[in-house]
Amino acid sequence: MTKAVQLRATPAFYLTLVGLLGFMGVAYLVTTDRLSAFDTPIITWMQSWESPTWTALAEFCALLGSAKIVIILSIITMVLLYFVLKHRSELIFFLIVIGGSASLNVILKSVFSRERPTIHRILEETGYSFPSGHAMGAFSFYASIAFLLWRHIPQKWGRVLLILAAVGMILMIGLSRVYAGVHYPSDILAGYLISGCWLAFWIYWYQWYKERSQNQPRK
Numbered sequence: 001m002t003k004a005v006q007l008r009a010t011p012a013f014y015l016t017l018v019g020l021l022g023f024m025g026v027a028y029l030v031t032t033d034r035l036s037a038f039d040t041p042i043i044t045w046m047q048s049w050e051s052p053t054w055t056a057l058a059e060f061c062a063l064l065g066s067a068k069i070v071i072i073l074s075i076i077t078m079v080l081l082y083f084v085l086k087h088r089s090e091l092i093f094f095l096i097v098i099g100g101s102a103s104l105n106v107i108l109k110s111v112f113s114r115e116r117p118t119i120h121r122i123l124e125e126t127g128y129s130f131p132s133g134h135a136m137g138a139f140s141f142y143a144s145i146a147f148l149l150w151r152h153i154p155q156k157w158g159r160v161l162l163i164l165a166a167v168g169m170i171l172m173i174g175l176s177r178v179y180a181g182v183h184y185p186s187d188i189l190a191g192y193l194i195s196g197c198w199l200a201f202w203i204y205w206y207q208w209y210k211e212r213s214q215n216q217p218r219k
Contacts, residue, residue, distance in 0.1 A: 010204060010207065012200045012201075012203040012204035012207060013200075013204050015196065015197075015200035016197050016200040016201045016204060018196075018197075019193045019194065019195075019196040019197025019198075019200060020193075020194075020197045022193040022197075023131075023190055023193040023194040023197060026186055026189055026190045026193065027112065027130075027190060029186070030112065030114060030130055030186055030190070031112065035184070035186045038185065038186060039117075039184040039185050039186055040119070042178065042185045043117060043119055043120075043178055043181065043184070043185065044119070046175070046178050046179045047119075047120055047122065047179060047181065049179070050122060050179075054179065055122055055123075055180075057176065058122065058123060058176040058177075058179050058180045059123065061172050061173045061176035061177075062123065062134065062173075062176060062177070062180065064138075064169070064172075064173055065134035065135075065137055065138045065173035065176075065177075066134070067102075067133070067137065070098075070137045070138075070141050073141065074094075074098050074141065077094060077145065078091055078094065078095070081094060081148075087148075089206070089209065089210070089213075090148050093144075093148070093202060093206045094144055094148065096202055097140055097144045097198065097199055097202050098140055098141060098144065100198060100202075101136050101137065101139075101140035101195055101198055101199075102133075102136075102137065102140075104136070104194065104198060105131065105133045105136045105137070105191075108130070108131055108194070109127065109128040109129075109130065109131070109133070110128070112128070112130045112131075113128055114128055114129045114130035114184075114187070115128070115129060116128070116129040116182055116183065117129070117181055117182070117183070117184055119181060120181050121180070121181040121182065122179065122180045122181050123180035123181070123182055124182075125180075125182035129182075129183055129184060129187050130184070130186070130187045130190060131187055131188075131190035131191040131194055132174065132177055132183045132187040132188050132190070132191035133191070134173050134174065134177050134183075134191070135170075135173065135174040135177065135183075135187070135188045135190075135191025135192055135195070136191040136192075136194065136195040138169060138170045138173040138174065139170050139191065139192050139195035139196060139199070140195045140198065140199060142165075142166040142169045142170050143166055143170065143195070143196070143199055144199060145166065146162050146163060146165075146166035147199070147203060149162055150162065170192070174188040174191070174192065175188070
């Protein structure tokens with residue numbers, strides 16, 4: 001007989017709630033214009049470091065987090081998952097997370113219609129500001145890759161390096177957008193929170209599905 005797998009509160013479930021509530025809190029403060037005291041000093045401090053070297057790094061990070069590069073890397077990942085590793089369920093999970101995050105960003109930008117900072121533009125960018133598309137894309141892509149690779153790396157040091165690499169890429173891409181003057185810090189924070197919520201939500205269902213599949217009787 002098949003053992004029933006009940007839905008239950010897991011770390012992914014709680015992370016989903018934390019991300020959602022955190023995003024709602026930031027969104028409320030943005031719409032009521034209560035984050036200037038938070039955003040402006042951070043932008044001013046980060047841009048006080050302006051130099052050709054930092055600007056070149058910001059341009060590189062902008063490229064890494066751009067839709068074009070994320071799409072290319074996503075296609076490579078999907079090819080590996082489907083044809084090389086034969087991990088079909090992981091492919092579906094990856095598609096939902098990446099595609100859903102991109103669609104969610106478009107919807108949220110239209111809803112909030114926040115204009116970009118005008119303090120000092122080191123780089124140029126168009127479109128609305130909140131939440132940051134680069135922050136959402138970076139979080140969804142690199143965090144989902146880290147999640148999928150985690151259980152395939154048996155060594156503890158390998159897992160530590162994986163997490164450090166993912167966190168480093170996510171932070172670099174997000175902070176570079178503040179330095180470039182094209183996003184408020186609250187845009188980046190909101191992007192991380194809502195992407196974290198989205199990713200954790202699908203991790204919750206993915207883990208439930210895998211546990212359910214393992215308890216299915218073999219034919």
